[in-house]
Amino acid sequence: MPLSVDMPLEQLEKYKGISPKPQDFDLYWSRSLEELKELPKKFRIEKNEFETPYCECFDLYFQGVEDATIHVKYLKPKNIKDGEKIPAILEFHGYGGCSKDWTYKLPYVACNIAVFSMECRGQMGDSTDSFGVDNHFRTCNLIRGVMPPENLYYKKVFLDAVRLAEIVMGFEFINNKNVGTMGYSQGGGIALALAALRPDIKSVFAVYPFLSDYLRCWNMDTGAAYEEIKDYFRQRDPQHKKEKEFFNNLGYVDIENMAHWIRADVTMTTGLMDKTCPPSTQFATYNKLVCRKRHLIFPEYGHEDMLNGLHDENILWALELLKK
Secondary structure (H helix, E strand, O other), X not given: OOOOOOOOHHHHOOOOOOOOOOOOHHHHHHHHHHHHHOOOOOEEEEXXXXXXXXXXXXXXXXXXXXXXXXXXXXXXXXXXXOOOOEEEEEEEOOOOOOOOOHHHHHHHHHOOOEEEEEOOOOOOOOOOEOOEOOOOOOOOOOOOOOOOHHHOHHHHHHHHHHHHHHHHHXXXXXXXXXXXXXXXXXXXXXHHHHHHHOOOOOEEEEEOOOOOOHHHHHHHOOOHHHXXXXXXXXXXXXXXXXXXXXXXXXXXXXXXXXXXXOOOEEEEEEEOOOOOOOHHHHHHHHOOOOOOEEEEEEOOOOOOOOOOOXXXXXXXXXXXXXXX
């Protein structure tokens, strides 16, 4: 087996991260969830022109925190029987991007599972942020709102995901006990965060999750999605006078600090050649999970879409949602 670009596998299997966890972490998220309860559950559904013989497609829009409008690609099987309740998958996309084409989601619908694919606010999809529809950012989302931490971008995204789960679980045809979350990279991180904040999520499929162990990423100088941490110091704090506060604040949206809340079954995938989200940062979260879990290791693969055999694993995971 080739060496990881990070640590040897035997060290990775014991590593639990070095990033700080804020002392008031639990209170921070308790308050955040209470704030969400005060937000009206406003949403609308519009029929999309794309459809197949077995699938109807819709655009779902709901009100996120701070009056953002969040767009969701919603795919519903056509063959639902009267009174039948089916599983649902909540999907989240990669960093700076948007939800993939409708066709990518059809295999799940063919299994009689509804799919809800959320586009993150202010990124490259059709979700707006609180400052308007014309602002689309591929990067610099990680550090947005870091001072003070009440305005953290990913706090808002995680709460958007929670609100989506509330909406979906309110549909009569959805089996609330069979709702799963999934995503790659940023999407994997959001899927895990949602499962932490909603312990009734049944299962998670997280592929090389982003948003974990920020201090480790900075120490490794990984570049890619975490490059903006270095940019922040270069432009905003070149002498690192507030370094401790900076990493403490990022700790509120570090999924390794949420891992122990997850009650869902978790499947995580890691490529040992991943230079974008280093393996150690992923293991930092995985090793703190106290739920039922399994780790799919791809020694020769990095941060890439086509991990041979992974899509089959993903479908097999989805089929488990059909079991009562």
